[in-house]
Amino acid sequence: MEIELMNFGFKYANTDKFALRALDLKIESGEFVLIVGRSGSGKSTFLRAINSLIPNFYGGEYLGKILVGGKNPACTPTRDMARVVGTVLQDPENQILMSTVEREIAFGLENAGLQEETITRRVEEALDLLDIADIRKRKIVSLSGGEKQKVAIAAAMARHPRILVLDEPTSQLDPKSAESILAIVRRLNEDLGLTVLLVEHRVKNTMHLADRILVFDNARVIGDGEPRLIAEQLDFDALGIGYPPVARVAKYQGLRHIPLTVKEAQKHLHVELDKLRITEKARKHGKTAIEAKNLKFSYNKRAVINNLSFKLYENEVFGIIGRNGSGKSTLAKLIAGIIKPVRGKIIYKVPKDEIGLVFQNPNLHIIGNSVLEDIAYTLRAKGKKDVESKSRKVMKYLGIEHLAARNPMDLSGGEKLLFAMATVLVFNPKILILDEPTRGLSWNMKKKLVALVRDYAEHGTVILISHDIELMARLADRVALMSQGKFALVGRRRDMLTSTLTFSTQLNKLAQRSGDAESKILIEEDLGVPI
Amino acid sequence: MTVNPAVLFAWVLLIVSLSLIMSSLFAVLILLIVASVPAVFADLKRYGTYMKFSMLSALLIFVFNIVLLGMGSLMFSLIMVLRLLAITSAFAVFSSATEFDDIVLIMDSLKIPQKSVFSIALSMRFFPVLVGDAEQIRESMVARGMSFEEKGVKNKLKARLPILSSMVNLSLDRAINIAESLELHGFPSKKRTRWTKIDYKVRDFVMLALFAVDLLALIIYLLTYQSFYELLAAAMPATILGGYHGN
Known part of the structure; x- marks a missing residue:
């Protein structure tokens, strides 16, 4: 037995609740174990107990016993445990x-x-x-x-090491890098027989790799077994974990065998995709909000934005996809007025100071010691009145009013995103720019983000920069593919995100293999599956 | 030709020592040239970044001296500024020609305690990351309506205070991550070995010996001829030290 937990429980110092309780588990040598659950459910605490950061680095109340490779982490210095357990943390830097x-x-x-x-x-x-x-x-x-x-x-x-533990190793990475890391982990597991414990939010890319899934909820393990079986037994959407899209459709159809990949869905998912026809009315957009003409911007003499012209409209969600370094974030800063183009111009049809940018690292929005203080800071910087009432109103809109007194540094990833959005939405920008908002987010937070963006687009323009094709497919009215500082292609989402090998959703890839390459199916809702 | 970091470090120490001792304009000027010329062989871009900030500080010191002490302190101010530039230039050359990991090797070989060595090495390793953080925080504040184009030193400082506050938050978070990672890397360790060692060639020993002789000569000169403070007093206008001349 590689790892054994006997009635293990842990409560961090200075907290009231147990982060993990009454855990009895056995993990065999060479198993690939995927660990999922919403933020704060105990996943990271579990890994820290394995590599002995608990109790050597994080003190608290320690109950029960753990054996890892024959050693008891509670009595073994972390440097000695490191020979048995290799650890990879979330932040690459x-x-x-x-x-x-x-x-x-x-x-x-x-x-x-x-x-x-x-x-x-x-x-x-x-x-x-x-x-x-x-x-x-x-x-x-x-x-x-x-x-x-x-x-x-x-x-x-x-x-x-005999065991490799990875705590959300891909949460800060773009999809291509994430896939490369996951492929390596899989290879290490298969070639070397290494035991792998992987905490991940990206279930679409990881569930099929694992031999076993552990589902954490409220400090306990509520699901443990083969991923397809556990996905069938539990409601992953209700637990905030989410499913790969093909699995969600299968689950909705009540199938016993839940497919996790396009390949598995081809065998088991019986949807007559080729008979489905999507009739979707394009959303009506308003007047021009921004017009950019021949924009150019360079870093160290390297052209990052290259002769770019475009128009954005009111009540439109404009999606931008593209490789890392293609100029997406630079364009966001140009539109927000943070940097100035070296050539060309942006004609603003909305007040220039009513453009809000939510950065991909929400920590950059943290200044003070409380959520309320930080949100109010934006209004004060802009010399607005009724600072507190406006701040509380936006917190209520985003559903974070209960976090008002909390230190933003202590929030979970999803809460931090909502907080960062609040610091921007509080001045009611006419144009809202979201740069990689879903990186490291769990399913329930993504769902919330989708609802918020849809609502915001009713009275404003949203520019959505993301590698998350499923999100683009749900939200964007138009999508631009950015490459080498230009929009290589711009079009409606059903034209841009279908019939391609790389920029398609999982369901569209399935549809492409179902005999109708022209299929416009993108997301579960197209098949009548609610999310 | 790669430079032995230990030799370079000894050279920096020599430049610093000489800068503190030399009091004539000509000598300090020569020292600045000696401390700057090797930059040609280093990473010029990195050297330029370090020196940009040093030049600004030097300019400020010069102006403050003239404003506070009058034109009578012109020569004194000039020597002070050149001295500062010589010291920072030597450090900039060192930082631009070596890796931070080399500093670990040098300090390790000098038997400096591990924790002190790594405190310094890590602060240097994460310096560029912090600079990046500061720029990103500034951008996020501009996006929220904050202006950094205030006029006057007081207003400029006031506008930048929130950046510091935000950086403290980020740094505290980073410090926990780094501490966690150090623990997982098995640090500190009583049985730590060294994989990379500084490779000493004959020419390195010759250079080190030369620097050592220079330093020794200076120490003897100081002990037998004049005290440092006497030299300092001689270099300063009488108004600053209230007529103190070592009596």
């Missing part, structure tokens, strides 16, 4: 301590007291294992988020 790739991999080995020759051998094998030998001399600051996560995995693997 903050977990890497050294300045260059190979020295980061060697750092933990030096601390373990290994000899020079052994360290050299381990560094070389870790570089090969993760296929990152070409970046061995690179500085960490110059790496992408995906590359940093590979370095973090390499550093963990260099210590030859």
Whole structure:
């Protein structure tokens, strides 16, 4: 037995509630275990108990007993547990301590007291294992988020652990990097027989990889077993976890076998997709809100926005997709007036100071010590009156009035997004720009975001920048594909997000394989499946 | 040719020592040149970034000196500013030509306690990240209607205060993550070994010996000829030290 928890419970110091309670579990060597659950359900606490950060780093009330690779984490220093359990944390930036790739991999080995020759051998094998030998001399600051996560995995693997625990390793990454990381984790599990414990919100990309799923809710494990069986037994949508779209359709149809991928759905999902026809009326948009003419912007003489012209309209949700570095976030800053174009101009048909930008890192919106204080700050900066009542009104609109006195740093990922939106929506912008709003969000928060954006578009313009194709398919009236600082293509969502191999939703990919390549099916709602 | 970071570090120490001791304009000017020329072989962009801030501080110090002490302090102010630039230039050359991990190696080899070494190394490793944070926070505040184009030093500082507050929040969060990661990397460790060591060649020992001789000569000069404060007093106008000349 690799891991065994016996009536384990833990309560963090200075808190009232147990983060985990009465946990009895056994995990066999070589299992790939996916851990899901809404924010605060106990997932990260579980991982910390395995790698012994609990109780060595996080103190509190510790009940029951755990055995990991024959060691008791409660009596073993974390540095000794690190030889059994390799850990990869959520934030790619903050977990890497050294300045260059190979020295980061060697750092933990030096601390373990290994000899020079052994360290050299381990560094070389870790570089090969993760296929990152070409970046061995690179500085960490110059790496992408995906590359940093590979370095973090390499550093963990260099210590030859038996177990690899990963706490939302892809939450800060774009989908392509995320897929690359998950493929590596899968390979390590299959090739080396490594036991993997993976906490993830992206169920669409992970459920099919796992041998077993643990569903956490309210400090307990309420589901444990083969992912397809547990997905059938429990209501993942009600639990805030969500399903891959094909699984949601199957669940709605009451199927016993829940498919998780397009391939599985081809065998088991019996929807006569080719007979379905989508008749959707295009939403009417209002007058022009913004017109950009021949915009150009450069960083260090490198053109990031290149001769870009477009129009945005009132009551429109305009989606922007594209690779990392294609200029999406720079365009958002140009529209918001944070940076100025080196050439061309933006003609604003709405007041220029009524454009709000919600950054992809909600922490950037935190200034003060309370949610209310921070939201009010925006109004004060703009010299508005009735600051408190307006702040409370927007909190009520977003459903976060109960968080008014909380320190924003203590909020969960989803709560932080709503807080960041509140700091912007409080001045009622005519144009709302959301930059990667769903990164690291659970299903229930995504659902809430969809409802909020739809409501906001009734009286304003929303610019939505995201890699999340399912979100785009739900919200965007028009979608632009950005590439090399330009809109390579712009069109209605059903034209842009269908019949492509990469920018399609899971259901559309299924539809493409069902004999009607022209199918315009995008989302579950198109098949009458509510979300 | 790669530079031995330990030799470079010794060179920085020598420049700093000489800068503090030299009191003539000519000597300090020569020192500034000596401290700047090696930048050609380093990462010029990084060197430029460090020096941009140093030049601004130097300019401010110069102007303040003239305003507060009058034109009589012109020579003194000029020497002070050149001295500051020589010191910062030497550090900028060091930072631009070496990696922060090299500093760990040097301090490790000097048997400085691990925790002190890594406190310094980590603060340097995350310095560019903090600079990035500050810029992003400024942008987020501009997006919320805050203006940073205020006139006057007081207003400029007041406008930037929230950035500091936000950075403290982010840094505290980051500090917890880093501490967690250090723990998971098995740090601190009594049995820590060193994978990378500084590779000393004959020319490195020659250079180190030369620097050591220079430093020793200076120390002997100071002990036998004049005290540092006497030199300082000699370099300052009488009005500043109230006529103190070491008597």
